[in-house]
Amino acid sequence: MSGMTGFESHAGPISARWPSQRLSSLCDEQLQQFERDGFLVGLDVLSTDDVHELTQRLERLGSELECHQDLLYEIEAAWLERPGEVVLHFLGAWRVDEMFHDLIYHPAITHPCAQLLKTPRLRFWHDQVFWKPVRHPGAVPWHQDYAYWTRTAPAAHITMFISVDEMGPDNGGLEYVPGSHGWGLLPQQEFGGDMNALLDSLSQSQRTSFRPEPVILKAGQASIHHSHLVHGSRANTSDRPRRGVVLNFIADGVKVADDSEPLLKGVPIIPAGQPVAGEFFPIVLDLDARE
Ligand SMILES: O=C(O)CCC(=O)C(=O)O
Numbered sequence: 001m002s003g004m005t006g007f008e009s010h011a012g013p014i015s016a017r018w019p020s021q022r023l024s025s026l027c028d029e030q031l032q033q034f035e036r037d038g039f040l041v042g043l044d045v046l047s048t049d050d051v052h053e054l055t056q057r058l059e060r061l062g063s064e065l066e067c068h069q070d071l072l073y074e075i076e077a078a079w080l081e082r083p084g085e086v087v088l089h090f091l092g093a094w095r096v097d098e099m100f101h102d103l104i105y106h107p108a109i110t111h112p113c114a115q116l117l118k119t120p121r122l123r124f125w126h127d128q129v130f131w132k133p134v135r136h137p138g139a140v141p142w143h144q145d146y147a148y149w150t151r152t153a154p155a156a157h158i159t160m161f162i163s164v165d166e167m168g169p170d171n172g173g174l175e176y177v178p179g180s181h182g183w184g185l186l187p188q189q190e191f192g193g194d195m196n197a198l199l200d201s202l203s204q205s206q207r208t209s210f211r212p213e214p215v216i217l218k219a220g221q222a223s224i225h226h227s228h229l230v231h232g233s234r235a236n237t238s239d240r241p242r243r244g245v246v247l248n249f250i251a252d253g254v255k256v257a258d259d260s261e262p263l264l265k266g267v268p269i270i271p272a273g274q275p276v277a278g279e280f281f282p283i284v285l286d287l288d289a290r291e
Pocket residue numbers: 130140145159160161173174231232233244246
């Protein structure tokens with residue numbers, strides 16, 4: 001992994017940091033719930049000690065963001081221009097910090113995602129951090145994740161949101177629109193733009209069904225959502241920060257649909273039609289190899 005990360009990493013597909021024998025599995029009811037609603041909430045992913053360590057590492061990373069610009073894939077441009085108004089959002093922490101790196105192999109994270117994508121081989125796509133400081137007005141406009149990912153196809157992508165802090169409506173918690181994963185692909189939304197801009201693109205019946213539900217998580221718990229689920233979040237009106245570490249995965253076999261630019265900043269171009277693969281997109285779970 002030389003040059004790929006800012007640390008010496010020897011972690012293979014199964015990292016020594018996590019107890020690799022224990023794969024958390026979703027039950028049939030959860031699988032059906034995901035099919036119906038497009039999301040699951042309240043998954044226990046990180047221990048109290050892990051949350052404590054991740055918080056410390058995140059705070060260090062947040063205070064040194066400029067030093068890591070080479071390794072990070074992206075620091076949200078709108079945040080750089082208007083940090084007092086826009087949520088801090090950056091991609092690529094897994095290349096900077098060893099714990100963020102190892103997190104992508106965590107069995108309580110990878111197995112549920114593989115189950116929901118119905119794949120034996122789960123591949124890492126990228127990570128994201130969404131950070132709302134205390135009493136911060138930044139909202140994340142309603143959006144679907146796949147609207148940002150059409151450079152890869154087919155859509156066999158999934159998102160896990162891991163809450164670093166206790167999260168609810170008062171601190172600008174995530175909100176999901178149940179059933180909206182069945183609405184087809186809607187236009188991409190501008191980060192830092194109008195929270196409700198997406199509503200202009202909804203049909204009358206979609207507007208009628210637009211009933212967001214708050215996602216309530218304890219620190220260390222996670223939610224998982226479908227690549228087409230409409231979600232967003234409002235301002236943090238509380239005295240508590242609201243930080244989320246988001247991990248995005250794909251089923252092995254997803255291909256590059258557009259090679260006019262690298263898939264992510266600094267990543268070698270993979271020709272269109274070729275599967276997404278290579279050291280930047282490692283296999284994080286291979287169920288066939290475990291047997
Ligand atoms: O943290 C937020 O409010 C937005 C998170 C998000 O968009 C995601 O998890 O895909």
